[in-house]
Amino acid sequence: MEGIIAAFVLLIMGSTLGSAKVINQGYEAIVEQTGKYKRTLKPGLNFIVPLLDTIVWEETTREQLIDIEPQEAFTSDSVQVKVDAIIYWKVTDLYKAYYEVEDLETALKNLVLTALRSQIGQMELQKTFSSRKEISQGLTEEIKEVTKAWGVEITRVEIQEIKLAPNIVASIEKEKAAQIARNAAKLEAQGVADYMRQISDVLKDNPKGQDALKFFLAQKFVDANYKLGDSPNSKIVFMNPKDMSEAVTELMVADELSDQIKDMSNEATKATGITQSI
Structure with a gap:
């Protein structure tokens, strides 16, 4: 009888320890139960149901950056340039960031590149070199609404360098x-x-x-x-x-x-x- 009680106590203690999850400050986590979204874990001590609940994604809510490799673009006077940009962003809604878009970082890169080429294409070559700040502000405003639907906030997009192509x-x-x-x-x-x-x-x-x-x-x-x-x-x-x-x-x-x-x-x-x- 005592052995059964001891086994039961150990089982309860193991289940309790297995259900306890600590989320560090600056992070959040998505929990699914039997394949469906259940809840978002906040920083601190959290409890989940062993065997039924699964943490599928844990992500920082602090600001992050994506360094985009130099990309080709054409100015309004048909001159080819290479533009190097950095995206500063952070997750504001973990649920949307996980469920609303596939491969978040790749989606952000493609979105910024499309907007960047659009901004450069509206300017003449001479103006692009003196309008980095305007280009950055224009990019941030243009993609803000799209990224909001993804649960992401673009804090800023910095243009690092604008270079002419070697043949030019x-x-x-x-x-x-x-x-x-x-x-x-x-x-x-x-x-x-x-x-x-x-x-x-x-x-x-x-x-x-x-x-x-x-x-x-x-x-x-x-x-x-x-x-x-x-x-x-x-x-x-x-x-x-x-x-x-x-x-x-x-x-x-x-x-x-x-x-x-x-x-x-x-x-x-x-x-x-x-x-x-x-």
Whole structure:
């Protein structure tokens, strides 16, 4: 008889210990009985019916975060960008979070990505870089009602980084390089034009300007042919003997103009601020 009583006492004690469940602060738990929802356990000591009651999910009610990998999106001016975002969220209704949506975290990711692409698609590229705060606020407002039905509160969505796709970066750098080259060529052409204009003005005011100009052109002609012959690539140049003899003759008879031309060139160079030696 005493053995039966002892066994009964042990059974009661085991059932009591087995039915006691402690839920830590900041957590809640879902209890099902025979496959149906029964109740939600709050933090502290709780009792369930052994063998009949089952804790199917225990989840924190504190704020959590989901770091979304960089995702591609297109701006309103059709430029591809990569956006990196972080979702801050917490469960406010454990029942809805468990029963209203399958795979809560994946659902939150997909929802935020859809809203993010929508927000980026309404902005031009330049505006996206200066409107991170507006994008974050717009995302939070857009998905708030949907997540409320899931028993989840989105506290905020932070845009970590907005980056251009590598091919877009390469295209922009190429365009910048081309623009720099165009500007350099334009400045060089302007400098040459200004220089030649000053030379023209000096020659116009000089009585022997025409002779000096002939000397200048003849010298450049000979220099060009000299450089052509000095090239590492072999070349054969056929020249008009008359043109060659006339050029050499002009050089020989114009020695006395050399100093004068140098003076005029220096005068023009000083006027334009460009250093040039003939």
